[in-house]
Amino acid sequence: MGAEVAEVAQATRVTQATQATQGPRVAQGPRVAGLPGLGRDDALVSGGAVPGAVRPGEAVPDDAVLPVLPALQGLLPGGLRRGSVVTAGPWGLLCLALAAGASAAGAWCAVVGLPQLGVAAAAGAGLDPGRMLLIADPGPGWPQVVASLLDGFELVLFRPPDRPSAQLRRRIEATVRRFGGVLVVAGEWDGAQTRLLVAHQEWVGIGPGHGRLRARRAQVVADGRGAAARPRARWLWLPGPDGSVTIADEASGSREPFWPEIRSTG
Amino acid sequence: MTSASDAPCRVLVVWCPDWPDGDARAFEQVVTAVEGLCPRVEVLYPGACAVGARGPARYFGGEEALAVKITDAVACHGFACRVGVADGVFAAQLAARAPGTGRAAHAGRAGRAGRAARAGRAARAGRAGRAGTPDAAVIVPSGAAMIVAPGEAPAFLAPHPVSSLGNPELADLLPRLGIRTLGDFAALSAAEAANRFGAQGALAHRLARGLDPRPLVPRPPSADLSVSTPFEPPVEQSEPVVFAAKALAERMHAGLAARGLACVRVQVRVICADGQEFTRLWRHDGLLSALAVAERVRWQLGGWQAAHSGAAEGAGDADEGVQAGGITLLRLVPDQLVRNTGHQLGLWGDAVINDRVARAALRVQALLGHGSVVRPLLAGGRNPADQVTLVPFGDAADPLFPSGRPWPGRLPAPAPATVFPVPLPARVTDESGATVTISGRALVSAPPARLSAHGEPWLAITSWAGPWPITERWWQPASARRRARFQLVAEDGSAWLATVQDGQWLIEAGYD
Numbered sequence: 001m002g003a004e005v006a007e008v009a010q011a012t013r014v015t016q017a018t019q020a021t022q023g024p025r026v027a028q029g030p031r032v033a034g035l036p037g038l039g040r041d042d043a044l045v046s047g048g049a050v051p052g053a054v055r056p057g058e059a060v061p062d063d064a065v066l067p068v069l070p071a072l073q074g075l076l077p078g079g080l081r082r083g084s085v086v087t088a089g090p091w092g093l094l095c096l097a098l099a100a101g102a103s104a105a106g107a108w109c110a111v112v113g114l115p116q117l118g119v120a121a122a123a124g125a126g127l128d129p130g131r132m133l134l135i136a137d138p139g140p141g142w143p144q145v146v147a148s149l150l151d152g153f154e155l156v157l158f159r160p161p162d163r164p165s166a167q168l169r170r171r172i173e174a175t176v177r178r179f180g181g182v183l184v185v186a187g188e189w190d191g192a193q194t195r196l197l198v199a200h201q202e203w204v205g206i207g208p209g210h211g212r213l214r215a216r217r218a219q220v221v222a223d224g225r226g227a228a229a230r231p232r233a234r235w236l237w238l239p240g241p242d243g244s245v246t247i248a249d250e251a252s253g254s255r256e257p258f259w260p261e262i263r264s265t266g
Numbered sequence: 267m268t269s270a271s272d273a274p275c276r277v278l279v280v281w282c283p284d285w286p287d288g289d290a291r292a293f294e295q296v297v298t299a300v301e302g303l304c305p306r307v308e309v310l311y312p313g314a315c316a317v318g319a320r321g322p323a324r325y326f327g328g329e330e331a332l333a334v335k336i337t338d339a340v341a342c343h344g345f346a347c348r349v350g351v352a353d354g355v356f357a358a359q360l361a362a363r364a365p366g367t368g369r370a371a372h373a374g375r376a377g378r379a380g381r382a383a384r385a386g387r388a389a390r391a392g393r394a395g396r397a398g399t400p401d402a403a404v405i406v407p408s409g410a411a412m413i414v415a416p417g418e419a420p421a422f423l424a425p426h427p428v429s430s431l432g433n434p435e436l437a438d439l440l441p442r443l444g445i446r447t448l449g450d451f452a453a454l455s456a457a458e459a460a461n462r463f464g465a466q467g468a469l470a471h472r473l474a475r476g477l478d479p480r481p482l483v484p485r486p487p488s489a490d491l492s493v494s495t496p497f498e499p500p501v502e503q504s505e506p507v508v509f510a511a512k513a514l515a516e517r518m519h520a521g522l523a524a525r526g527l528a529c530v531r532v533q534v535r536v537i538c539a540d541g542q543e544f545t546r547l548w549r550h551d552g553l554l555s556a557l558a559v560a561e562r563v564r565w566q567l568g569g570w571q572a573a574h575s576g577a578a579e580g581a582g583d584a585d586e587g588v589q590a591g592g593i594t595l596l597r598l599v600p601d602q603l604v605r606n607t608g609h610q611l612g613l614w615g616d617a618v619i620n621d622r623v624a625r626a627a628l629r630v631q632a633l634l635g636h637g638s639v640v641r642p643l644l645a646g647g648r649n650p651a652d653q654v655t656l657v658p659f660g661d662a663a664d665p666l667f668p669s670g671r672p673w674p675g676r677l678p679a680p681a682p683a684t685v686f687p688v689p690l691p692a693r694v695t696d697e698s699g700a701t702v703t704i705s706g707r708a709l710v711s712a713p714p715a716r717l718s719a720h721g722e723p724w725l726a727i728t729s730w731a732g733p734w735p736i737t738e739r740w741w742q743p744a745s746a747r748r749r750a751r752f753q754l755v756a757e758d759g760s761a762w763l764a765t766v767q768d769g770q771w772l773i774e775a776g777y778d
Contacts, residue, residue, distance in 0.1 A: 092778045093683040108623045118775065119642040119654040120681035129642045133627055133659060136687075137638065145630055152626025201759040201778070206729040209713060212678065213731070213753050213761055213777055243680040 066154060066182055068101035069126060071247045074234045075196065075222040082154075083177040084193040091159060091186040093121060093238055094198055094220065097245040098184050099155050100126030107131070107154040112138050112146060114159050114186065124243020143168055147175045150183070159186040166190070194224035199233065205241075215241045217248050276416065278304075278319040278329070278351045280336060281362035285313030294569025296347065297546070299339040303332070308531055308547040316358065319351050333411030352414035356473045357423055360430060361412040419476030424449025431470045436463065448474040491525070492599040493518045500539040500592025504567035507536070507593055508560050509632035515559035518598045529600030534563055539591035544570055547601060557660055559598065564636070627659045636660070645669050648676045648736060650685040650763070650775045675736050677751075682763055682775035689772035690720040692764060694727075694754070704750045704766050708735040717756055717764075719773045725756040733766065753777075 065079035073079075080086060080102065088095040091114060103109050104126045111117055115136035123129050133153070138145040142161060149156050164172070169191055176183045185192065199221045205214025218238040223231040235248040280300055285293065293312040300315060301307045304322035309315045323329040333349040340347045350361025414422040423430075426448045429437040445451050451459070452474040459471035472478065495510050511534075522528060532554070535545040548554075548562045631639045640656040645665030647653050653676075655665040667673075694702050696712035703711040710733060718724045732752030740746045749767040756762070761777035 091684065092776075096683060110626075115687050116684045118650060118681055118683045118685040119644060120650065121683040123644060124679060124681050129644055129654075132642055133623075134640050134642060134656065135630060135634065135638060136640070137634075139634060141633060145633060148629045148633070149626050151629075152622040152624075198778075203729065203755050203759070203761050203777070206731050206753060206755055206761075208729055209731070211729075211731055213680070213755070215680065216761070216777070239680040239683075241680065 066102035066107060067105045069097060069104075069245055070101075071234075071236050071245045072097065072101065072220075074247070075220060075232050076194065080182045081193065082180040082182060085173060085176060085183045085185060085189055085191065086194045086196065087185045087187070087189045087192040088195075089186075089197045091116070092198065093125060093216075093245075094196060094218075095157060095184055095186045096122045096125045096127060097236075097238060098196065099157055100245065102155050102182070103127040103131055108133070108152070109155040109157060110135065110149040110153040112149065112156060112158045113142065113161060114157065121239070121243060124239060125245050143172060146172060146183070150175050150179045150181045154181045155184065156181060157184045157186065160189070163188060192224065194222060196220055196222045198238070201238075215239060276319040276323070276329070276351065276353060277316050277355050277358040278322075278332065278336070278349060279310070279314060279316045279355065279358040279362045280340065280347050280349055281314045281359065282340075282345055282347045283363075294565065295343050296340055296345050298569075299343050300336055303335055303339060306547060308549065310355070310359075310549055314359065314362075316355050323351075329413050330411065333413065337411065349411040350414070351411060352422065353416060353419040353476055354478050356478075357414060357419040357476055360423065360426060361414050364412045420449075420452060423474060423476055424452065428474075431473060433466060433470055436467065436470055439463075452476075491518065491521050491527075491603075492597055493521065494595055494597035496595050497593055500594045502592045504564065504571065505635050506632055507567060507596055508564045508636065509628065510596060511560040511563040511598070512556050512628070514596060514598050515554075515556035518559075518600060519556060522600055522603075526605060527600075527603045528605070530602035530604055531600075532559060532562075533597075533599040533601050534559075534566055535595075535597040535599060536567070536593055537595040537597075539594050550600075563596070631659060646671050646673050646676075648673055648738065650677065650682050651687070653681075654685075675734075677763070680777070682777045684776035684778070686774060686776075689765070689774045692717065692719040692771045692773045694718075694752075694764065694771045701769075701771075702766075703769060704733050704735075708733050708750055714752070714754065717754055717762070719762070725758060725760075727754050728757055729755040 065081050068076050068079045080098070086098060088098055096117075099109050100122075108131045109127060110133045112135045114134075117134065119129055119132075122132070133149075135145060135149075138161075143164075146156060146158055169189070172183070173191055197220070198218050200219040202217045203213055203215075204217060205211050215237050216239060217235060219233055219235050220238070221231055221233045223229065235250055237244075237246045237248045240246050280296065282293070282296060293309070293315075297307050297309060297315050300317060303326070304317045307315050307317050319329055319332065323332045326332045326335055329351045333351060337347060337349055348362045350358045350364065352358040352361045424447060427437075428440040428445060428448060428451055430448065431437065440446070440451060445454075451471065454471065456468065456471055456475075460468035463470070493514050495514050497507070497510075501507055515532075518532070529550050531547045532550045533545055533547050535543065537543050544566070546566050548559075550559075554562075627639050637658050639659040641659055643655045643657055643663070643665045645653055645655045645667045646669040647667040652667055655663065655667075657663040694714045695716050696702050697715045698712070699716075700712070702714045705711070714727050714730050716724050717727050730752055733750035734752075735748075735750045738745075738747045738749075740748075747767065749765045752764045752766070754762045754764050759778075762773050763775040763777070765772050765774055
């Protein structure tokens, strides 16, 4: 059952990614990237569907959103809005899952301040290690490092070494908006547009003294500001038995084995 | 120079046998020693350098005396070297490696395993034959130089096998045609050699006749093709200089390309705030990329840094900073210009990384240092920490452990999302509070009941699996490990990969 879901998810990932940028719900900015003066009015008109997506004087990126994994579509309708800051609670697989959809669709991803990132898990969730760059220790000058990276990378995955001041936060948010990337913060960020959190989790496949970790059933809750204000919750396999992230059944009674081989070997 | 100077000038080559590949920093000390006696040292590759012998030999009273002085100077730094003097770099290199100079144990290997593909770069022949560390304990007795008299180079080269040319194709083809020595090859007419063996053959033929691999450009260039960049205020760290060198090298290459030229060598000149000036020549042959030139600047700065601090080679990183009050100017001077015969860029490859990403990554490298920005490569291996190899951005490398092998004992999917670079010490106890131990037969003393990672509060363990014993590299005592793995799930729902080694519990990774 779970394996089938995973397969379907694999097959639909690419199409979902393209749909996300073409769907009618998505604000399609005019293609005037890098020209702040031109097309601003058009951007405001067409960007009306997503209030505050584009502010005057800022460059309008090619597409207004970065795609997300199909499993996260229910939590983040449309995808990750460019120029936004997203938090995903303390460091964990959820941060990687957030970045995976865009990375699979061709975006470059920089990871700052997270020396403990498991690259194999990232690859399992759908990130392309070939389009990843790791900066384990940005040092005290991390705001400058993050700003430099936002210039080139569409996705920056970042854990702040300390709680940044409101002024510093606003400066970084302005940089995010100017370059049209997405900053995924592992930790606290007061001004985040979207917040995701693992509310409940349960590992399956393992018992007291037998089995092994097979998959995690996790309830992920998303809330935020503006259009994303209404909290949404979804059950996900985070990760599934093959390391990918897929939608899990709502019913919590799905603890029956979906890996027959373990039973047959006893 | 005119065609009369087709005969190469006198060259002295200093060759350190068995130099470890890529140890450019330590070689800097050898170069410094040689430079103390003669200016304009050219580094052929880490392990060999060349100087023009005519002037210094006259100053020191003969080539023999010069060779002795250089051998002694290098020996003072604790390195063994051999010296060869002949007409042209190629002959001088073979002379340095010839049996009879110093302890000539490995001289017969010279060039045979040459992996340099181009005969024009035959100067690099024989690199692959070296391994191990420089034998610092042995001091080469003076008088250990092989000196080939002027004009005798063809005769000296004649008995050498054609494999010394460092061209694997020719080394394979010529013996099958009955041409076994350089003498046999040189006996062919130049036109015949070019007709039969192409441009490579023509170059090799020049080498075999004791000539320079390609004719030098007749006169010095009229335009100044050197490029420089000032640093204001002076830069203390070497990283920004290396960063600037990349852009500078691109400018130099563009200037050369506009005139259809390539340089055989590039001179890197650094001027410090206190007026000190450091220069070094590096082999270029029109083949180095901008990044590779910057890499040589890094070696050079790293070498001075090591020399300044008086520390042993290899201590500290190149980005620790340069002494002498900071660097005010970096200049790249193309040296020995030749016509660029061109080389084809790969159809795929370099263009994969787009410009914006590369620029951002380089900027962060300039801020934090070359090694701080890494690309992950998925690799094989049994442990989560082994399964990724981190490669500095801009470098090429292969994974430490090849992937695609079975790796019995590796952890099954899903992979942990958190892999601690240094495993966290932990405590795991049973119900009674005693630490859980594993016997030699992989039996658990009692079911693990409580967990405290890295001094955190105690958590009850709800599920656990293990122990899975793993014995690695028992044939290599230094890296042998014998451990048992566990997967633990705590009451807060978090899942961990723990190992027990020598009775000590460690948290290696987290799954959440």
